[in-house]
Amino acid sequence: MISEFLKNEMRHLCAICNKIADDGNQIVIAGHDMPDSDSIISAVMLRELLLRLGVKASVKFGTRPDGVTERLMKELGALDGVGFDGYCEGDRLILVDHHATFYNCEVFACIDHHLTPPEPDFELNLVQRASSCGRIIFDLACSVGVEDEWMEKMAIFSVYFDTQSTLAPKFEKADLPWLDEAIPRLGLDKNDLTKKGFCLNSPDEDAEILMMYAYKKYEFEGRISASGCLQIDHTQSAWQSKIREVIALITKKLENENILGWALVINKPLINQSDIYFICPHKPIELVKLERLASRSRDVIPKMKELR
Numbered sequence: 001m002i003s004e005f006l007k008n009e010m011r012h013l014c015a016i017c018n019k020i021a022d023d024g025n026q027i028v029i030a031g032h033d034m035p036d037s038d039s040i041i042s043a044v045m046l047r048e049l050l051l052r053l054g055v056k057a058s059v060k061f062g063t064r065p066d067g068v069t070e071r072l073m074k075e076l077g078a079l080d081g082v083g084f085d086g087y088c089e090g091d092r093l094i095l096v097d098h099h100a101t102f103y104n105c106e107v108f109a110c111i112d113h114h115l116t117p118p119e120p121d122f123e124l125n126l127v128q129r130a131s132s133c134g135r136i137i138f139d140l141a142c143s144v145g146v147e148d149e150w151m152e153k154m155a156i157f158s159v160y161f162d163t164q165s166t167l168a169p170k171f172e173k174a175d176l177p178w179l180d181e182a183i184p185r186l187g188l189d190k191n192d193l194t195k196k197g198f199c200l201n202s203p204d205e206d207a208e209i210l211m212m213y214a215y216k217k218y219e220f221e222g223r224i225s226a227s228g229c230l231q232i233d234h235t236q237s238a239w240q241s242k243i244r245e246v247i248a249l250i251t252k253k254l255e256n257e258n259i260l261g262w263a264l265v266i267n268k269p270l271i272n273q274s275d276i277y278f279i280c281p282h283k284p285i286e287l288v289k290l291e292r293l294a295s296r297s298r299d300v301i302p303k304m305k306e307l308r
Contacts, residue, residue, distance in 0.1 A: 003139075003142065003143045004143075006139055006140050006142075006143035007143040007144055009124065009126050009140070010049075010053070010140050010143060010144050011144075012124055013050075013094075013109055013124050013126075014050070014053050014054075014055055016108055016109065016123050016124060017050065017055045017057070018055065020092050020108065021055070021056070024090075025090050025091075025092045026058065026088065026090050026091050026092065027050075027055065027056070027057040027058070027092055027094065028057065028058050028059070028060050028087060028091040028092065028093050028094070028105070029043045029046050029047055029050075029057050029058070029059045029060070029093075029094050029096055030043075030059075030060055030061065030062075030087065030091075030093045030094065030095055030096070030101065030103075030105075030107075031043045031059075031061050031095075031096055031097055031098070032061075032095075032097060032098040032101075032216065033061070033062045033063045033102075033215070033216075033217075034063055034065065034066060034212060034213075034214065034215040034216070035061050035063075035065045035069065035097075036065070036069055036097075036161070036162065036214060037065075037069050037072055037073060037157070037158065037161035037162065037199070038097050038132045038133050038134055038158045038161060038162035039061075039096065039097040039098070039133070040061075040065065040069070040073050040078055040079070040082065041073075041076075041078055041132075041134045041154050041155075041157060041158040041161070042096045042097050042111070042132070042133035042134040042136070042137050042158060043059045043061075043082070043096050043097075044059055044078050044080075044082065044154070045134055045137040045138065045141075045151060045154050045155070045158075046094070046096055046111070046137050046140075047059050047081075048150075048151070049137060049140060049141050049146065049151070052146045053144065053146065057094070058081070058083065059081065059082045059083065060082075060083040060084075060085070060086070060087055060091070061082070061083065061084045062084075062086050062087070062103060063084060064084045065084075066209070066212065066213045066214070067205070067209065068199050068200070068201060068213075068231075069199070072161065072196060072199070076154070076157060078154070086103070087103055087105045088105075089105075091105045091106075092105070092106050092107075092108055093105050093106065093107045093108070093109075094107075094108065094109045094110065094111070095107055095109070095110040095111070095112070095120075095122075096110070096111050096112070096133055096137075097111075097112060097113070097133040098110070098112060099112045099115070099120035099125070099127060100116075100118055100120070100219065102217065102219075107122050108122055108123045108124070109122050109123060109124035109125075109126075110122055110124070110125055110126065110127070111126045111127075111133060111136055111137070111140075112126075112127045112133060113127070113128060113129065113130040113131070113132060113133045113135070113136055113170075114127075114129065114170065114297050115127050116218065116296075116297060116301050117218070117219075117220060117301075117305070118219070129172065130172060131159045131162065131163050131166075131170065131171050131172045131175050132155070132158040132159045132161075132162040132163065133158065133162075134154060134155045134157070134158025134159065134162075135155050135158060135159055135172075135175065137151075137155070138151055138152060138154075138155035149186060152182060152186060153186055153188065156179065156182060156183065156186070156188065156193070157193075159171070159175060159179070160193045160194070160196070160197035161196070161197055161199060163197070164197060164198055164199070164231070164267065164269045164293055165193065165194040165195075165197030165198055165269065166179070166197075167269055167272055167293050168293050168295065169292065169293065169295040169298060170295060170297070198231055198269045198270070199231050200231050200232065200233055200269075201213060201230050201231050201232060203232070203236055203238035203239050203242045204238075207242060207245035207246045207248075207249050208249060210230060210242065210246050211228060211246050211249050211250055211253075212228060213228055213229060213230055214227075214228055214229035214230075214265075215227070215228045216228075216296070218301065218304050220260075220304065220305055223260050224258065224259050224260065225259065225260045225261050225262070225263075225304040226259055226261075226262045226263075227262065227263040227264070227265065227296060227300050227304070228250075228262070228263075228264055228265070229264075229265040229266075229267060229294075229296075230243075230246075230264075230265070230266050230267065231267050231269060232266060232267070232268055233268075233270060234268040234270065234271060234273075235270075243264075243266060243277075246264065247264065247277060247279060247285065250262050250264060250279050251279060251281075254279065254280070254281045255281055259281075260280065260304070261278060261279060261280040261281075261304060262278075262279045262280075263276055263277070263278055263279075263296075263300045263303065263304065264276070264277040264279060265294045265296070265299075265300065267293050267294060269293060272291075272292060272293060273289070273290060273291055273292070273293070274289075274290040274292065274293050274294035274299075275287060275288070275289055275290075276288040276289075276290070276294055276299060276300065278303055
């Protein structure tokens with residue numbers, strides 16, 4: 001059974017952590033740069049889970065989240081004790097919501113809910129298909145019998161925030177019965193969850209800030225590509241000119257830096273559509289329109305790999 005598998009994985013993780021702590025090193029749970037809500041939520045959930053099992057760990061990120069994510073995480077109280085100033089020489093990292101890092105710290109474990117290149121190669125590699133990484137952490141907690149209402153609520157938030165209120169292709173429909181039962185039981189407002197889960201950006205923000213929303217880097221055979229994502233209300237007319245500004249800034253950045261290409265994803269969750277601008281130096285911009293919300297793994301990563 002999967003619960004037995006997760007129980008063994010959790011025991012394995014704790015054993016590795018205890019050895020690292022005995023050697024005098026710091027255990028750090030590390031999310032990806034420009035962390036989204038799932039990265040932050042899954043990191044603080046894992047910190048609490050480990051603590052309940054007798055393992056002390058801290059949560060650190062290399063950069064701060066975007067403005068929308070930071071506001072949502074403050075509302076949840078998820079930023080308490082979380083660092084955004086990078087890592088120290090003695091840190092030993094558990095990666096959550098990603099399985100590759102551009103930092104020189106030693107990584108000994110990763111927990112992720114979808115796989116993109118390169119393949120993880122650590123002492124523990126827990127990569128399972130799931131609606132969110134927070135959902136995996138909650139399943140781990142359940143497998144060792146230390147789940148509670150707080151953890152379940154955080155898992156629900158992680159799913160809604162990471163799947164654009166369950167509309168994104170990454171959402172696992174098998175989670176629907178759990179969500180339908182747990183949301184009213186825990187006193188959560190489904191309409192409020194749905195609205196917050198869209199994580200809508202504002203066209204009033206500077207283009208320099210909007211350019212870096214949901215920023216992620218990908219390394220293919222030593223070459224770097226990048227992507228970003230904006231969640232917009234398509235009825236706001238200001239977005240047309242603002243997107244042009246963002247594309248101009250990305251184009252300039254590509255010309256000045258060794259980046260193969262940049263995928264700018266424009267999600268329109270209110271009508272379940274997406275536009276993807278594939279921007280490469282000295283090439284015409286390619287626009288792909290989707291009659292669904294875009295998926296990085298399905299719609300962005302394969303195209304980025306072609307740029308090698």
